[in-house]
Amino acid sequence: MIYADYNGSAPICDDVKEYFIKRLQDGPFANPNAIHRLGTKVLTAMENSRAVCAKALGAKYSQVIFNSGATEGITQVFHSVLDKALDDGRDIIITSGIEHSAIINCAKFYETKGYVYKVLPTLGNGVVDLNILREWVKENKKRIAMISIMAANNETGVVQPFKVIADLCNDNAIPFLCDTTQFIGKSEFSFKESGIDYAVTSGHKFGALTGTGILLAKYPNKLNALIIGGGQEKGIRGGTQNYLGYETLAVALASFEKNGGKYLDLKIKKLEFEAEIKKRFPQVVILGEEAERVPSTTYVAFPGIHGQAVQIELESEDIFVTTSSACSDNEPVTSKVLKAMGVSDEIGRGVVRISLGHCSPLESYDKILDALTKAYEKLGKIKSF
Numbered sequence: 001m002i003y004a005d006y007n008g009s010a011p012i013c014d015d016v017k018e019y020f021i022k023r024l025q026d027g028p029f030a031n032p033n034a035i036h037r038l039g040t041k042v043l044t045a046m047e048n049s050r051a052v053c054a055k056a057l058g059a060k061y062s063q064v065i066f067n068s069g070a071t072e073g074i075t076q077v078f079h080s081v082l083d084k085a086l087d088d089g090r091d092i093i094i095t096s097g098i099e100h101s102a103i104i105n106c107a108k109f110y111e112t113k114g115y116v117y118k119v120l121p122t123l124g125n126g127v128v129d130l131n132i133l134r135e136w137v138k139e140n141k142k143r144i145a146m147i148s149i150m151a152a153n154n155e156t157g158v159v160q161p162f163k164v165i166a167d168l169c170n171d172n173a174i175p176f177l178c179d180t181t182q183f184i185g186k187s188e189f190s191f192k193e194s195g196i197d198y199a200v201t202s203g204h205k206f207g208a209l210t211g212t213g214i215l216l217a218k219y220p221n222k223l224n225a226l227i228i229g230g231g232q233e234k235g236i237r238g239g240t241q242n243y244l245g246y247e248t249l250a251v252a253l254a255s256f257e258k259n260g261g262k263y264l265d266l267k268i269k270k271l272e273f274e275a276e277i278k279k280r281f282p283q284v285v286i287l288g289e290e291a292e293r294v295p296s297t298t299y300v301a302f303p304g305i306h307g308q309a310v311q312i313e314l315e316s317e318d319i320f321v322t323t324s325s326a327c328s329d330n331e332p333v334t335s336k337v338l339k340a341m342g343v344s345d346e347i348g349r350g351v352v353r354i355s356l357g358h359c360s361p362l363e364s365y366d367k368i369l370d371a372l373t374k375a376y377e378k379l380g381k382i383k384s385f
């Protein structure tokens with residue numbers, strides 16, 4: 001079996017499995033906010049995990065807020081930044097058309113509250129149009145309440161110029177939310193060096209338990225609680241902490257630090273795989289290939305061959321890929337990300353996303369290449385070169 005849907009959800013990584021089994025056997029289990037000895041032990045383990053996460057992400061310990069994942073982090077940032085921005089005359093929200101629906105739907109929600117929602121165009125290579133962003137900032141800097149642009153796209157893997165955007169935002173005192181969900185755990189990331197105000201991620205994208213995540217905030221005291229609760233996470237996120245899950249975040253990030261080098265091999269192998277599939281089928285298109293991408297994502301299309309048909313063929317060989325992001329799998333249409341890039345329906349309907357991770361054996365690409373060749377030959381009634 002080859003699992004090639006890491007961008008949807010990565011399998012729990014081996015270091016986390018090992019840690020978690022032992023942790024469940026050994027305990028202790030208690031409420032981390034309890035003042036008895038077991039509570040203190042649990043709290044200490046959780047806070048040690050926070051320190052490990054902070055170090056791995058180049059953030060301060062106090063800037064790490066544990067939560068349930070990226071969707072929650074994104075919602076909390078919108079809720080906090082846009083709470084009073086209208087009162088200060090800041091009424092514009094800028095995102096791009098390639099953002100995850102967790103961002104787009106928040107922006108649309110705040111549009112109903114009186115904000116002006118502007119969608120930054122994306123170039124054909126999958127990168128947002130920085131020149132237009134610079135113009136918009138120049139024209140309207142006093143009116144922009146927040147800018148939200150992702151670090152890496154979940155479908156194409158294309159890396160966005162988030163450091164440049166952070167500089168632009170910092171120079172103009174505009175809050176910047178960067179959705180780092182598909183970047184953290186795949187590429188080196190330093191919150192401090194990035195200059196970003198708010199970054200979010202989900203544990204299940206990099207080998208930790210699902211239902212866990214991190215919100216990084218440059219100034220956490222600017223955040224409003226989304227879940228009010230009993231003052232946990234310094235009043236920023238109420239509810240008894242999922243301490244076992246948060247411990248796995250630290251283990252998974254430490255595992256990435258240890259094994260991150262494997263991504264270089266994966267990237268080399270991925271580029272060989274892409275070159276070979278294009279050699280066999282010159283019609284094949286790799287979306288976003290001219291731009292910098294995270295090492296382990298390929299978004300490939302054979303114009304005219306439906307992506308879902310390819311997915312079924314690959315699945316019959318025990319290879320699990322998706323046709324676009326998991327959330328839009330039921331729509332047999334060109335995804336909004338590809339539409340934003342100006343991709344035609346003929347290509348857009350044909351895409352298959354292959355996403356691996358540092359635990360994947362390199363030979364996976366050889367097996368995917370063979371299976372994809374068979375699928376294209378069968379579905380396109382053609383012979384490869």
Ligand SMILES: Cc1ncc(COP(=O)(O)O)c(C=O)c1O
Binds near residue numbers: 070072100
């Ligand atoms: C770029 C991006 N942002 C946000 C999310 C939302 O993550 P979650 O569903 O774990 O909250 C995802 C998940 O696919 C994603 O890929």
